[in-house]
Amino acid sequence: MDKNRRNFLKVAGISTLAGLGAPAIVDRVISGKGEGEVFASGGAAGHHGAEPTEHHGEGNTESHKEEKTGTRYGMVIDTRQFNANPKLGVKCVDACHKMHNVPEFPKGDKNEIKWIWLTNHENAFPEHSQQFKDKDTADNKVLVTCNHCENPPCVRACPTKATFKNKDGIVMMDFHRCIGCRFCMAACPYGARSFNWLEPKTILPTPTNPDYPRRMRGVVEKCNFCADRLALGEKPACVAAAGHSGAMIFGDLNDPNSEIRKVLKENFTIQRKPSLGTNPSVFYIV
Amino acid sequence: MFEKALKGNTNYRIWLAILGVFMAIGGLCYIHQFNTGLGTTGMGRDISWGLYISQFTFLVGVAAGGVMLVLPYYIHNYKAFGKITILGEFLAIAALLMCLMFIMADLGQPIRALNVMLHPTPHSMLFWDMIVLNGYLFLNILCGWVILTAERKGVKPPKWIYIFVYTSIPFAISIHTVTAMLYCGLPGRHFWLSAIIAPRFLASAFAAGPALIVFIALILKRVANFDAGKEALNKMVTIILYAALINAFFVGLEFFVGYYSNIPGHMHTLQYLFFGLEHHGHMYNNLVPFMWGFVVLCIGGIILLAIPYTRKQNEFTLGLGCLMIFIALWLDKGIGFVLGGFVPNPLHEIVEYTPSLNEIMITIGVWSTGFFILTILYKIAVGVEHEIEN
Numbered sequence: 001m002d003k004n005r006r007n008f009l010k011v012a013g014i015s016t017l018a019g020l021g022a023p024a025i026v027d028r029v030i031s032g033k034g035e036g037e038v039f040a041s042g043g044a045a046g047h048h049g050a051e052p053t054e055h056h057g058e059g060n061t062e063s064h065k066e067e068k069t070g071t072r073y074g075m076v077i078d079t080r081q082f083n084a085n086p087k088l089g090v091k092c093v094d095a096c097h098k099m100h101n102v103p104e105f106p107k108g109d110k111n112e113i114k115w116i117w118l119t120n121h122e123n124a125f126p127e128h129s130q131q132f133k134d135k136d137t138a139d140n141k142v143l144v145t146c147n148h149c150e151n152p153p154c155v156r157a158c159p160t161k162a163t164f165k166n167k168d169g170i171v172m173m174d175f176h177r178c179i180g181c182r183f184c185m186a187a188c189p190y191g192a193r194s195f196n197w198l199e200p201k202t203i204l205p206t207p208t209n210p211d212y213p214r215r216m217r218g219v220v221e222k223c224n225f226c227a228d229r230l231a232l233g234e235k236p237a238c239v240a241a242a243g244h245s246g247a248m249i250f251g252d253l254n255d256p257n258s259e260i261r262k263v264l265k266e267n268f269t270i271q272r273k274p275s276l277g278t279n280p281s282v283f284y285i286v
Numbered sequence: 287m288f289e290k291a292l293k294g295n296t297n298y299r300i301w302l303a304i305l306g307v308f309m310a311i312g313g314l315c316y317i318h319q320f321n322t323g324l325g326t327t328g329m330g331r332d333i334s335w336g337l338y339i340s341q342f343t344f345l346v347g348v349a350a351g352g353v354m355l356v357l358p359y360y361i362h363n364y365k366a367f368g369k370i371t372i373l374g375e376f377l378a379i380a381a382l383l384m385c386l387m388f389i390m391a392d393l394g395q396p397i398r399a400l401n402v403m404l405h406p407t408p409h410s411m412l413f414w415d416m417i418v419l420n421g422y423l424f425l426n427i428l429c430g431w432v433i434l435t436a437e438r439k440g441v442k443p444p445k446w447i448y449i450f451v452y453t454s455i456p457f458a459i460s461i462h463t464v465t466a467m468l469y470c471g472l473p474g475r476h477f478w479l480s481a482i483i484a485p486r487f488l489a490s491a492f493a494a495g496p497a498l499i500v501f502i503a504l505i506l507k508r509v510a511n512f513d514a515g516k517e518a519l520n521k522m523v524t525i526i527l528y529a530a531l532i533n534a535f536f537v538g539l540e541f542f543v544g545y546y547s548n549i550p551g552h553m554h555t556l557q558y559l560f561f562g563l564e565h566h567g568h569m570y571n572n573l574v575p576f577m578w579g580f581v582v583l584c585i586g587g588i589i590l591l592a593i594p595y596t597r598k599q600n601e602f603t604l605g606l607g608c609l610m611i612f613i614a615l616w617l618d619k620g621i622g623f624v625l626g627g628f629v630p631n632p633l634h635e636i637v638e639y640t641p642s643l644n645e646i647m648i649t650i651g652v653w654s655t656g657f658f659i660l661t662i663l664y665k666i667a668v669g670v671e672h673e674i675e676n
């Protein structure tokens with residue numbers, strides 16, 4: 001038994017060392033270092049760690065000290081325009097869902113799939129003051145969708161890299177790799193993700209857009225900032241549906257001369273749940 | 287050694303047959319789910335994890351609980367546990383197999399499950415969970431089997447096996463810690479976002495696992511003539527008591543932080559679980575009975591195990607106390623913890639979850655499969671014990 005004990009002490013020593021080393025490794029992998037280009041948020045996460053209070057409560061990319069290289073797509077949603085034109089929101093939602101063959105369920109159905117939808121101000125911004133609402137925020141709905149977070153918790157959680165961050169800042173889905181574990185749904189603090197609880201083809205027998213693939217059952221989906229339209233030089237479908245109203249502005253947040261940066265410079269904007277450090281790429285003018 | 291599982295008296299066969307029926311029903315229900323999709327469950331867009339993942343979380347704890355036998359026996363050389371340590375190891379095997387079955391039942395694309403290994407993703411806690419769960423399963427199968435074989439031959443187990451036995455101890459801690467990290471690292475889920483989750487999981491595991499073992503040991507004494515020994519059971523009850531008390535203490539701390547700080551996000555889920563949450567004039571409270579069941583059974587169980595008479599003189603009350611603790615912790619972790627965490631949803635809407643019949647039958651099917659495996663493993667272990675005695 002004595003010998004066993006000595007053996008044990010050796011093992012215990014080694015495992016303690018391993019235990020002490022593990023956090024450093026975990027820290028490194030969480031911040032995405034060594035993850036290559038796919039997980040492009042790596043550098044940004046490190047940046048966050050260094051200056052933890054940088055973005056908190058900030059509604060504007062101006063707070064970034066260093067200018068980012070590369071593209072980071074983002075969106076500004078001007079709720080004033082949507083308030084002025086109540087039909088516009090539904091039009092944008094329809095444009096997206098038709099474009100991407102999103103099957104339609106009764107509203108509030110547990111199996112519902114939503115890429116972009118309208119919700120109350122208090123639901124979109126639960127962390128903001130709701131005590132004495134002005135008429136506009138009380139009466140009108142707000143468009144919400146995936147924020148394409150700069151530090152996306154969904155990407156961190158996914159065990160297969162089926163959800164990943166592209167070089168252009170878009171948080172993408174690989175429907176053929178997703179195992180349907182729904183860890184990303186638990187991780188997303190914005191409820192932006194939907195799961196195919198049923199066979200989508202049975203609910204949407206004929207695709208509304210034959211050029212876009214329908215999904216299979218058992219995978220997660222969400223807004224992809226219309227990555228394939230962007231590749232063709234077109235604007236996202238919802239932005240196009242909003243037309244020239246200026247209600248939705250899309251562009252490169254890292255380009256100081258872009259239209260979106262101009263709008264951000266001229267207006268006070270907010271992000272959803274800024275305190276969580278996800279740094280959404282969707283901004284709201286309220 | 288497997289031949290020992292084949293011979294058994296009528297009760298043994300009837301018990302296995304009953305489990306077999308539930309396994310078959312569960313299997314049929316799973317085929318239905320496999321063909322139709324997870325829409326056959328009560329889960330949905332807002333409550334995206336249900337019974338499967340909550341059972342998984344609880345059973346990881348049951349598996350880890352076995353270490354409360356392994357550790358005193360192998361490290362502190364506590365001889366009284368000699369006979370029942372194998373029960374802990376075999377319980378871990380059955381519980382882990384149930385965990386893996388629940389994970390598979392929960393996947394939308396189970397056929398692609400291997401993607402977790404084909405595309406290893408170290409920043410995902412699910413990846414690490416898979417590693418430690420499979421590692422712990424391997425360690426328990428290996429250690430249990432080698433040691434039991436040696437015992438049967440009447441020789442000392444080979445030296446090298448102790449390396450694996452000692453490794454299994456940090457592994458037991460890690461499986462439940464990493465499982466806690468699935469939850470406590472998610473931003474925006476306030477109920478889960480608490481550093482106390484991992485220690486609380488461990489405390490409840492160290493009560494639930496041993497409670498089940500004591501309960502089963504009392505049954506084995508009657509039906510299989512297997513006596514674990516008074517001293518061993520008594521020591522385990524002490525462990526159960528302390529662990530259950532620490533778990534209750536941690537739950538109390540969560541209440542303090544939530545209600546004293548008065549931060550709505552930290553109160554909502556507790557309010558929903560224990561008292562019901564009112565929202566737009568509607569009262570949402572479908573988990574309240576379960577949570578008060580937890581409180582009552584936990585207190586009742588602790589009392590039964592703490593009073594010397596009910597603990598030492600009366601095996602019925604001892605078994606009842608252990609069963610009450612086990613069920614209480616199942617309600618706490620196997621129901622409340624996971625399901626409650628989704629209320630309210632990220633948009634502060636409230637959606638309630640009710641499992642579907644199909645889902646419940648699959649869940650019962652997995653539990654039955656687990657107990658089927660456990661019965662066979664225990665049959666073998668007890669058979670070897672008897673062989674040595676003769």
Ligand code: SF4
Binds near residue numbers: 146171190
């Ligand atoms: S909004 Fe949700 S789904 Fe979209 S990137 Fe952020 S965390 Fe991921």
Ligand code: SF4
Binds near residue numbers: 163177183184219
């Ligand atoms: S459901 Fe799919 S995308 Fe989401 S975490 Fe699991 S594998 Fe990744």
Ligand code: SF4
Binds near residue numbers: 095096145237
């Ligand atoms: S950007 Fe494209 S995918 Fe996203 S909501 Fe708009 S239309 Fe839908």
